[in-house]
Amino acid sequence: MIGFAAPPLKRIRIGFVGVGARGTAAVRRICQIPGVEMTAFCDIREEAIRGCQDILKSKKVPPAKEYLGPEAYKALCRECACDVVYACTPWMLHLPVAVEAMRCGKHALVEVPATMDVEGCWKLVETSEKTRCHCMMLENCCYGESEMLALNMCRKELFGEIVYGGAGYLHYSTNRGIKSGPTWRNDWYIKHAGNFYPTHGLGPIAQCMNINRGDRFDYLVSVDTKSAGPAAMAAALFPPDAWQRNVKLKAGDYSASIIRTMNGHAIYLATSCFVPHPYSRINMIQGTKGIFMDYPLRIAFEKEFSDGTFPDKAFDDVKTEEYRQTYKHPMWRDIGAIAQKVGGHGGMDFIMDLRWIYCLQNGLPLDMNVYDLASWSCLCEITEKSVQNRSASVNIPDFTRGAWKTVEPLGIHTVDPNKMGF
Numbered sequence: 001m002i003g004f005a006a007p008p009l010k011r012i013r014i015g016f017v018g019v020g021a022r023g024t025a026a027v028r029r030i031c032q033i034p035g036v037e038m039t040a041f042c043d044i045r046e047e048a049i050r051g052c053q054d055i056l057k058s059k060k061v062p063p064a065k066e067y068l069g070p071e072a073y074k075a076l077c078r079e080c081a082c083d084v085v086y087a088c089t090p091w092m093l094h095l096p097v098a099v100e101a102m103r104c105g106k107h108a109l110v111e112v113p114a115t116m117d118v119e120g121c122w123k124l125v126e127t128s129e130k131t132r133c134h135c136m137m138l139e140n141c142c143y144g145e146s147e148m149l150a151l152n153m154c155r156k157e158l159f160g161e162i163v164y165g166g167a168g169y170l171h172y173s174t175n176r177g178i179k180s181g182p183t184w185r186n187d188w189y190i191k192h193a194g195n196f197y198p199t200h201g202l203g204p205i206a207q208c209m210n211i212n213r214g215d216r217f218d219y220l221v222s223v224d225t226k227s228a229g230p231a232a233m234a235a236a237l238f239p240p241d242a243w244q245r246n247v248k249l250k251a252g253d254y255s256a257s258i259i260r261t262m263n264g265h266a267i268y269l270a271t272s273c274f275v276p277h278p279y280s281r282i283n284m285i286q287g288t289k290g291i292f293m294d295y296p297l298r299i300a301f302e303k304e305f306s307d308g309t310f311p312d313k314a315f316d317d318v319k320t321e322e323y324r325q326t327y328k329h330p331m332w333r334d335i336g337a338i339a340q341k342v343g344g345h346g347g348m349d350f351i352m353d354l355r356w357i358y359c360l361q362n363g364l365p366l367d368m369n370v371y372d373l374a375s376w377s378c379l380c381e382i383t384e385k386s387v388q389n390r391s392a393s394v395n396i397p398d399f400t401r402g403a404w405k406t407v408e409p410l411g412i413h414t415v416d417p418n419k420m421g422f
């Protein structure tokens with residue numbers, strides 16, 4: 001499936017499975033893109049489907065067919081007139097929905113992480129290969145303005161050889177923690193250690209470092225802290241008999257891993273959601289000639305300092321802004337203003353959707369394939385295995401089965417808004 005392109009689909013019909021917070025936001029975004037139809041909504045909650053039908057009504061487009069119930073996605077995949085199944089369900093359901101979709105000849109786009117274990121990753125790879133249907137993870141952070149700036153600068157080889165990257169998801173999302181009571185996310189945190197959300201920070205860094213396209217993940221080591229934040233929060237907010245006071249999480253407050261690649265490079269990967277920390281995806285690239293750091297954005301090159309030193313105060317806001325403008329990714333240059341207006345994590349959600357739609361409409365390969373999905377998502381299980389074994393190194397599978405050695409790096413692509421009918 002590397003470089004795979006499906007025949008062009010001028011009109012793309014989408015069936016949505018799981019229209020909660022993320023799915024509804026996707027419906028709202030995507031219905032602004034020409035050439036796309038929402039043909040089905042599936043959920044276990046009728047009110048969620050109603051909300052999405054209201055969005056279509058407000059756009060004066062025909063209602064979508066409704067599929068209600070825990071297994072209704074199977075009927076959607078079998079019967080519904082759609083080309084793409086877009087899954088925004090809880091984590092554990094991405095796998096069965098995507099497999100069913102591909103078996104029924106539909107491209108499967110799934111939210112992050114695509115699946116939570118290595119076996120599930122292989123299943124998605126094998127099903128995509130067998131059915132010749134795309135299986136892409138909706139890793140929106142690969143389309144962030146800073147992430148795409150970094151990719152563009154890496155492709156111009158401005159940083160020299162990239163030896164080290166930093167990636168993370170540091171998001172003190174108290175509303176998603178145990179404060180909200182028993183939920184599917186909390187169910188995972190209770191049962192599992194390791195990094196439960198590796199892909200947001202990692203995806204863009206993996207693209208910059210040519211993972212699965214000239215290099216690949218070899219092995220990693222992981223360390224988790226204990227869980228202290230949720231108990232402290234519960235003690236402050238809930239009475240002693242509350243569920244929140246009596247639940248124990250296996251997920252630590254901070255999970256840190258270091259991944260070593262076959263070419264001898266490394267990536268630091270962290271996730272932390274239960275202790276106060278400003279939002280950050282780290283987004284760091286260290287090359288032999290310079291460095292890119294984010295949160296806040298800072299860029300510096302050794303050549304700026306003629307005496308051969310690289311001072312402690314190497315970053316300069318004016319120079320960083322100049323680099324940001326000079327090397328803006330063409331996608332952000334062409335449609336950044338529209339994307340920011342539509343919104344969705346500062347515009348990156350819209351850019352992601354615009355790009356896969358453009359690729360399908362024009363018969364182009366997608367930027368992220370099923371091997372990327374598998375290499376990034378499998379780390380949920382691999383980090384947990386390392387944590388459970390006193391941080392022993394754990395091998396990371398080669399889902400490309402050797403093809404990574406000859407695949408070209410991801411290029412710099414954009415979309416043509418006029419061709420799309422904007």
Ligand SMILES: NC(=O)c1ccc[n+]([C@@H]2O[C@H](COP(=O)([O-])OP(=O)(O)OC[C@H]3O[C@@H](n4cnc5c(N)ncnc54)[C@H](O)[C@@H]3O)[C@@H](O)[C@H]2O)c1
Pocket residue numbers: 017018019020021022023042043044045048069070071072073088089090091093111112113138139140345
């Ligand atoms: N990329 C991003 O920036 C981003 C942001 C938020 C969430 N997410 C991801 O999106 C996914 C959904 O997260 P959310 O915050 O929208 O959760 P949510 O709980 O708000 O939505 C999940 C929806 O799935 C529905 N559902 C549950 N079981 C179902 C079934 N058997 N069949 C059909 N529908 C079913 C639920 O009723 C709910 O409406 C997760 O994978 C999450 O990690 C990604």
